[in-house]
Amino acid sequence: MLAVARSQGRPVAHTRVVYAEDGSDAGAFAMKVPTLLGLTETSPLSRIVPEVAPLPGEAVFRKRHASAFFRTDIAAWLAFRRVDTLLVAGCTNSGCVRASVVDAPAHNLRPVMVTDRVGDRAIGPHEANLFDMGKKYADLMSLEGLRATLARNAQ
Structure with missing residues (x-):
């Protein structure tokens, strides 16, 4: 998916969960999932694999909540680049992916979930969230479907 976006010169943004070393910026999300406090700037667990x-020129947004949009500058970054459609990949489908997909239309973005580029801790929540998001919030498309759509639109 990254190769497709990069080959077409599309803007690419990444997110990572990052908390202060002392946890001073943590809130209710980290109270529910205390292991999140281990995701600090220097922790290998918070690094992008x-x-x-x-790559140089791609943005990395640090977040402390599930949605990529909550208290980050990603919406402004996308608007400046005139992005209207958001291709979404990542984990966890029932958490951060879902929260970001649900928030995207509030920023006038059309989310497209690349179904074979999202995952979850278990297949049940994964499939349930794909179904729900496909019915309410996002278009669902495989990577092969995305390639085919982009090729058709390029003609």
């Missing part, structure tokens, strides 16, 4: 590491 090398396989999808940002």
Whole structure:
């Protein structure tokens, strides 16, 4: 998916959950899931894995809540680049992915979930969230479907 976006010169943004070393910026989300407090700037657990590491010019937004939009500058960054459709990949489908997809239309973005590029802790929540988001919030498309759509639109 990154290769497709990069080859077409599309803006690419990444997110990562990052809390202060002392947890002073944590809130109710971290109270519910205390292990999140281990996701600090220097923690290997909060780093973006090398396989999808940002390239120069790609933005990385640090967040402390499930949605990529809540208290980050990602909406302004996308608006400045005149983005109207958001291709979404990541984990966890029932958490951060869902929260971001639900928030995207509030910023006049059309979310497209790339179904074989999202995951979850278990297949049940994963499938239930794909179904629900496809009915209410997002278009669902496989990576192959995305490639085909982009190729058709390029003609």
